[in-house]
Each structure stands twice: as structure tokens, then as C-alpha cells.
Amino acid sequence: EDQVTQSPEALRLQEGESSSLNCSYTVSGLRGLFWYRQDPGKGPEFLFTLYSAGEEKEKERLKATLTKKESFLHITAPKPEDSATYLCAVQFSGGGADGLTFGKGTHLIIQP
Amino acid sequence: DSGVTQTPKHLITATGQRVTLRCSPRSGDLSVYWYQQSLDQGLQFLIQYYNGEERAKGNILERFSAQQFPDLHSELNLSSLELGDSALYFCASSADRANQPQHFGDGTRLSIL
Numbered sequence: 580e581d582q583v584t585q586s587p588e589a590l591r592l593q594e595g596e597s598s599s600l601n602c603s604y605t606v607s608g609l610r611g612l613f614w615y616r617q618d619p620g621k622g623p624e625f626l627f628t629l630y631s632a633g634e635e636k637e638k639e640r641l642k643a644t645l646t647k648k649e650s651f652l653h654i655t656a657p658k659p660e661d662s663a664t665y666l667c668a669v670q671f672s673g674g675g676a677d678g679l680t681f682g683k684g685t686h687l688i689i690q691p
Numbered sequence: 692d693s694g695v696t697q698t699p700k701h702l703i704t705a706t707g708q709r710v711t712l713r714c715s716p717r718s719g720d721l722s723v724y725w726y727q728q729s730l731d732q733g734l735q736f737l738i739q740y741y742n743g744e745e746r747a748k749g750n751i752l753e754r755f756s757a758q759q760f761p762d763l764h765s766e767l768n769l770s771s772l773e774l775g776d777s778a779l780y781f782c783a784s785s786a787d788r789a790n791q792p793q794h795f796g797d798g799t800r801l802s803i804l
Contacts, residue, residue, distance in 0.1 A: 611790045622693065622781050622795035623734070630790065666734065670790060677785070678724060678736035678749045679793060 585682035603649040608672030695796035716784030
């Protein structure tokens with residue numbers, strides 16, 4: 580069964596303390612891996628798409644990387660406004676067409 | 692602002708009732724997706740429409756149905772509602788090319804009393 584697992588479930592960091600979030604997946608034929616940020620009461624906000632192993636994308640303090648079995652979201656010198664739930668999702672070649680399979684997310688808190 | 696509009700924002704109803712959730716996709720997007728988000732299950736894909744035609748089904752119950760109209764807006768119909776249907780329902784849209792990112796609306800919070 581195609582699965583997406585995110586770790587840790589929750590992470591509390593001090594402002595400026597860099598860390599990484601993990602997304603591991605077991606899918607038969609990855610078409611794309613997506614990172615989203617979700618704030619309370621809002622819909623997921625698109626951050627990055629990664630398509631092949633070795634690919635990297637950056638945006639401000641965030642950097643996403645992809646290997647054959649997992650992706651990392653690196654957060655460098657985070658600020659309190661980076662506090663959110665970060666969701667990883669995959670799109671695979673199975674019967675779900677373009678529907679995304681989501682992990683349960685990492686709830687990130689950045690303390691000033 | 693993602694450009695995806697969902698109405699209503701909140702809906703409170705009783706068991707056994709039927710409701711309709713509405714979604715307007717981003718301008719130019721042909722694909723519309725519906726997802727359900729609950730505390731224990733996370734975000735689950737329900738159904739996809741592309742340019743008016745059903746393209747794929749995920750974990751959608753038989754009591755639920757959807758359609759996409761010629762102007763590309765979509766509606767999700769939920770009937771014979773049960774307490775367990777209480778959740779956030781999100782709509783997302785994407786451009787017509789494969790592997791394009793999906794952009795989400797802010798959801799409809801459905802509460803069943």
C-alpha cells in the first residue's frame with residue numbers, strides 16, 4: 580500500500596535554531612512530491628514540488644531535498660512566523676490519477 | 692490568497708441531512724479536487740474532476756457525490772449525514788498539465804450535531 584510518513588509529529592525550536600523535517604514514502608512510481616504549509620483555519624499553502632532523486636528547491640529559509648525513499652525540509656534560522664504544520668504529499672502512478680496522498684504533518688513551533 | 696474560493700466557510704446541520712459545498716477554482720485551472728481533513732485521518736483525497744468529467748475517485752463514500760459545471764466550478768454533495776462526517780472539506784485546483792501543484796481553498800468546516 581502506498582504510504583507517506585512524516586516525522587517528527589511535533590517539533591519545538593528556539594528562534595534561529597535550524598532543523599529538518601522528514602517525509603518518507605513507499606509508493607509504486609513517484610510522479611511528484613509536494614510540500615505544503617498549513618496555518619490554523621486555513622487551507623494548505625503550496626511550497627515546493629520535487630520530481631526526481633537529487634533535486635533540491637529553496638525558498639527563503641526553507642530548502643527541500645529528495646532521495647529515492649524520502650524527502651527533507653530543512654529550516655535554517657527559523658523565525659516565529661515559520662510556526663505552522665508542514666505537510667508532505669506524493670502523487671504516484673497508481674489508480675488515484677492526480678490525487679495526492681498526504682502524510683499527517685509535522686507541527687512546528689518556533690519560540691522567540 | 693490561493694485564488695480558490697470555497698463556500699460556505701462553516702456549516703452546521705443534523706444527522707440524516709444533505710448539504711452542498713461549493714468551490715470556484717483558480718482562473719484557468721481545469722482540474723478540481725476534493726479532500727476531507729479530520730483529526731485522526733489527516734487529509735484524504737475524495738474525488739477529481741477535469742474539465743467537467745470525473746477523472747479519479749479516492750476514498751469517497753457512496754453517500755457523497757460531486758460534479759463540475761461548464762463554468763468549471765464544482766459542488767460536493769453529502770447526504771444521509773452521520774456524526775463521523777464532521778470534518779474540514781477542502782477543494783483544490785490545478786492547471787491541466789500532469790504533476791502540477793494543487794492550490795487549496797480555505798475549506799468548509801462541516802459540523803454534524
